[in-house]
Amino acid sequence: MKALIIYLMLMVLSFSLLAQNKKITISGYVKEKGSEELLIGVNIYLEGTQIGTVSNTYGFYSLTIPAQKANIIFSFVGYKSENLPITEQSQSMVHHVHLDPNLELSEVKIYGEKEESISDKAEMGVLRVPVKQIREIPALLGEKDVFKVLQLMPGVRSGSEASSGLYVRGGGPDQNLIILDDAPVYNAMHLFGFFSVFNGDAIKSIELFKGGFPARYGGRLSSVVDMNLKDGNKQKFGGEGSIGLISSRLLLEGPILKNKASFIISARRTYLDLLTMPIVAAIDDGGKAGYYFYDLNMKVNYEISEKDKIYLSGYFGRDKFYSSYKDYQYEDDYALFWENATSTLRWNHQFSNKLFSNTSFIFSNYQFVVNIKENNKSTDDFFHLRYKSGVRDFGVKNDYSWIPNTKHYVRAGFMVTNHLFTPSAVVLEDASQSQEVKVQDLNSVETAVYAEDEWHIIPKLKINGGIRLSNFNHKEKSYFGLEPRLLASFMLSERMSVKASYAKMNQYIHLLTSTGIGLPTDLWVPATDRIGPQHSQQISIGLARDFQNPSFSASVEGYYKDMDNIITYKEGASFLMIDEPDASQEFHYEDAVTVGNGYSYGAEFLVQRKYGLLTGWIGYTLSYTRYQFDAINNGKEFFPRHDRRHDISVVAIYKIKENINLSAVWVYGTGDAITLAQSQYTAFTHNPIGTDNINTYYDNFSSQYVNQYGDKNSFRMAAYHRLDLGVQFTKKTKWGGSRMIEVSLYNAYNRMNPFFYFAGYDEYTHQTILKQVTLFPMIPSFSYYLKF
């Protein structure tokens, strides 16, 4: 508390000192030339100095500087830089900037110094991947996936082969806050995790925070993935589409009112079910079966005035398995689907050239549904079952950005969210009885207030200090959390800095997962009076260095994170409500789980080049993660499955010609830690024998065969590695659009990476041997993209 008061006093003192010189404020929005798309994270700085700022999530910037002869540079990765000269006579002004994305090949070599710079930023553990780069990286079956690119970054790993799940710095997949236009997405997976739900075509920006969390983020322990959808072209109609091996996509955008309002809509659907429909019908006369997923992103925005803008965005995605059978007597329908829906209404208001606010009204819904309908037409007998589980959020969020001068960037705000968890809702109906409805809803309210300031104390020293106060109410139980956040960055030289951070996080919701691979049956549940919220503390320290000619950045970060009150299923427990949807007992998840703690530490190295003819990165992570639960592994510590000692990724994209891109990705990771049976034996149970001498077959012992596993997760799967290659040919069309053909090769050297192991039988030796299943050997793919 004392430190906070001193901090505030110093802040006020610095404001008053700064007020003594004549200052001017340049503010406005940074947009993309041609489309008017607002640009996030554009560097705005005084040429030749460290003085500057960046545009916020809504493209707004404000720079207060002394009135003097200087040049303000606006620079952003992949865009031509702009400059704005000012003089001693300049006055405060509103200046909207339009950056040109159309770089010629020759210009590609020139730009990109300030954009690459990481040493002068008051942030740590933040990963940004330009969306353009995501589209250039080869992908399995040509399906570009935002999350799979994030997994190539140090400190982030996937759950299993081709899975889109994120494991960040030893944390579980439940510990990631995934937000799309401020709305949380609870299940970000299609097809059991093989694809993420985010369609890269519609995404404008992606940031992943894995440490050094600013106070404006909270609610999860391990990471925040903050994504924003594009706004849509305000100048002209256009679109793009692609045809791939398993899905096709289409994006349309354009003005509703030129320069005032625009829309964007993007859709994707798989068509495996359509292709296999005739085969299924041929095999099973009268039957239909299949699987598909689709997703839909849309956004409209309207500029009410210079100072007010509103945005309405939404996402809807669904995965569905279905099967049906019909003949003269029976008519059966089975469907299983899971779906996410989010919607955000945002209002930006600019109070002054230094004060900006955003208010968001947020809706998010995730549900997993099973529908079973069995009808016997001859007897009028029927059985209908509908099972549902899920979580639904309604929330409001209000954020303020105040940029009084170049030394301070103050953010503050609050959020209130109502979570409605439905672990189980069953509607059962058959011919013999009336409809039976059993619904269990758990209502909770989560609130938080925060304030943070990015403060340039002296030219070489920046800090980002903040505090977040959170509260969670479930039934009569109320939890409060105080979450201090601090990050300091000190410039050791013009291009090198040392950084350190501390963050405390609280997470008030838990994910019940049987397998850790992101099944739709995974259940979100609230902290209760019996199972409290999860907590974590993370410290990290690192060095960041920027290089010139060629320009690239390098960083090394070490971290230590401890996690308390994390949960997992007890040994022998699982939650498959779907197997017994008519269970009469109310579901109390607390009975099935055990509470424990964990810690993770490691070092991450990253060399990254975001701009130039050759772009990409090299990442290496060395990490150790251990968990401990009283009711797991007899209370002894163990490595969770996602513990990975070494993780290497190399990503290279080379623009060989104006219209040809070559790309390659190589990854290596230590094998997963799993529990493997080593031997079997007869385990005897002690039986107390009753006084009545009947059933003499009861002995003092009863027996069962059990596996001897050794310690939990004491076996390591084989190391994972593979090489992906891709080439893209782009050609401008006569009518002003472009088309692209992509050929890629996943797992180019056909590495047989194990997806899972099982006990098989060897006919020659007559022994049980360990066998493995490899999901994806070498897989070529071909995609065709069209932009118009």
Add this chain to the structure above:
Amino acid sequence: MKKIFYFVVFWLASTSCIKNADVEIPQSEAELVIASFVGAGEDTVQLKLTWSAPVYNSSVDNMESEPNALVKIYNGSDEFLMTYDTQKQAYIAVGTNFEAGDKADVSVTYQDLQLTASCIVPQIPQFTFEYLGRKEQNLYGYTEYFDRFKLTNLTAADNNYYRIALLFYYHVAYDPNDRFVNYGYSNSGSFFNLKQNESVEVEYYIYADDYYVLDSISQHIIYSDYNYFQYHKGLENYYGDDFFVEPTIIYDNVSGGIGIFGSYQLFKDFTSIPATKP
């Protein structure tokens, strides 16, 4: 859901590549396995000795008893040679008479294998065990009956390991001589670690149709050491290899082999229950 998941796994597996795993497997040899529980005040101790069978790359599949070992048990002052009973397929020592607080040690020698384990017989606990009555539950037109009990620990210790074991005696309605006994099952489990003055309520399903008649319920409360508790708790949770289920690591406290050597205090039949048909 499970069926669909397995279908997907099958589909993936059938379209994927299956081969022998190219990874080093922890080479496990067949080991001797002990199971023995020392009861305070009981005259006899039995010990089961069997072999384990390695799962992978082994032709050994014999998990039978080993009758030719040298087995000894100590109660702190005396040593007892345990002899193999072919009918019970167990080693037996008579006259051991372990009491609360005694340290028990066991040793097994077989060829060049030496197994040892020890435990301490728990003190006599303070607890109450009450019958809370019979509960009816209607589910989709059927009525089910449950007998409810409450166990309260009064012993002042950080960990108090209890097991509730109830035996339900029935006879067939049309033939009173046709009697049988069932070990009761509770959804809450049978093993509880209770702090002082902490209680647990359990309910047991009872047969309640025209065919079976409940005669009596024999109640056993076992107060055990950690070894006994942790081992049995593991077995109670054991589900085998299932993709969806957290594998259970069975506790063992035997050095030189696998298995369990635990101890307990046993208390019987101290509450009166109406043994009538619901």
